[in-house]
Amino acid sequence: MHTRTVFFVSDGTGITAETFGNAILAQFELLPRRVRLPFTDTADKAHQVVRQINHTAELEGSKPIVFTTLVNMEVLKVIQQGCKGMLLDMFGTFVHPLEQEFGMKSHHRVGRFSDISRSKEYTDRIEAINFSLAHDDGQSHRDLAGADVILVGVSRSGKTPTTLYLAMQHGLKAANYPLIPEDFERRQLPPALIPYKKKIFxxxxxxxxLSEIRSERRPGSKYASMENCRMEVNEAEAMMRRSGIRWLSTTTKSIEEIATTILQELQPERLVY
Amino acid sequence: MHTRTVFFVSDGTGITAETFGNAILAQFELLPRRVRLPFTDTADKAHQVVRQINHTAELEGSKPIVFTTLVNMEVLKVIQQGCKGMLLDMFGTFVHPLEQEFGMKSHHRVGRFSDISRSKEYTDRIEAINFSLAHDDGQSHRDLAGADVILVGVSRSGKTPTTLYLAMQHGLKAANYPLIPEDFERRQLPPALIPYKKKIFxxxxxxxxLSEIRSERRPGSKYASMENCRMEVNEAEAMMRRSGIRWLSTTTKSIEEIATTILQELQPERLVY
Structure with missing residues (x-):
């Protein structure tokens, strides 16, 4: 049973409040119930939010934790005045000292994702997602010159989720190519990739x-056998060493850690935050 | 030209520091240079970070802004003591009051993404990404019973990026189906979807x-023409109304806003944060 409720209140999507709030909660050994309250952008909605939080406080007999990233001061005020939770005003806390340091007022504009659907950054990101899908698993050699990153590795080493993450989060055009027995026999990277060595990871x-992961899909197959997995990994690592490309092991790493390491190593020029 | 440099210093990937820091910076009319310093997890690395920040401070003649999400106190101390930037300690600021409120110590564990690559949450997320890719653009009718969300809409209405985002960010198995002339003639949703109406959005x-987006891909085509786009959108909206499914217009919305609205409306049971 949960013992606490945590609310994420935002006038936008609430994604920032959640990302940050969850990172902070991960520092504690507790399993709170989490409630998203996005698009809280009018005083009316703020009053509803206050009622919901206070109702929870009464039911649970402890203060709900309330992470807010509100930029609308009218909305924030309603919550500050009425709410019986513990209010963690994430924007106010840092925006005010920055106003001092920058010598300028913040503009209280809602949400980093609002109104951006037609911005250059946003359309680049969508284009990157489409590019990465079209270049998943070596599907296409077209426009590789336009790729920001090209991942290589044996089947099921984590290439697809990583390329999609790089596209979605960072707006990078990320292609990925499987290393297959043909490549091992030729003892060379896939020929189409050779001109783009600087972008390969x-x-x-x-x-x-690997055998564990492959066995979930194809139990008992040669593809998933330890013997075959050991051979493929040995061959692939030998090839990467020979080619002088950078590489890492994904065994204990999350997509985010893999992506962050790739960015550090390749330092791609075009990087949309 | 930028007038400020902003550093994101983390002992993990720095994704939380960036997400939050960028949301705060978006409140100001300035275009800072941004520098990621992830994996700062030893005192040695912290000293290097201090040198880099202080060097920038001298060059630019103004205080760099330093967002940190450090949980390693030794590392944090090195930076607090040596750094000439404006330090915004995002964890410390909120973790301490929460320790009081919870009556427990935080465990100073690095990174919400560390060591999770084999956790249930993480493998569910990878499975969701694979599911969403396999069920992109109506490719497969298999296992639709296992889908958390099924998006429908005309070609290029934003289905693919949204399903991938729902999978990547929230661990939801999200399928998507294009609405095509055959469906319009039959005046019904694709038959394979009918049993799952509650999950359709x-x-x-x-x-x-739509015509603008399609024209980028296929300029001058019937597919991209205003007349055809108007017909398809009219038919699709009429069908969605008739079927009683929930829907929204993506015209001015970002992926994040679309995804947040879908979560609010469908309230899928399984939701990995």
């Missing part, structure tokens, strides 16, 4: 973990 | 914007 994985 | 878009 390799992913590897422990044979044990 | 529709996306629409203004014919003008």
């Amino acid at each position: 390799g992913l590897t994985i422990s044979p044990e973990r | 529709g996306l629409t878009i203004s014919p003008e914007r």
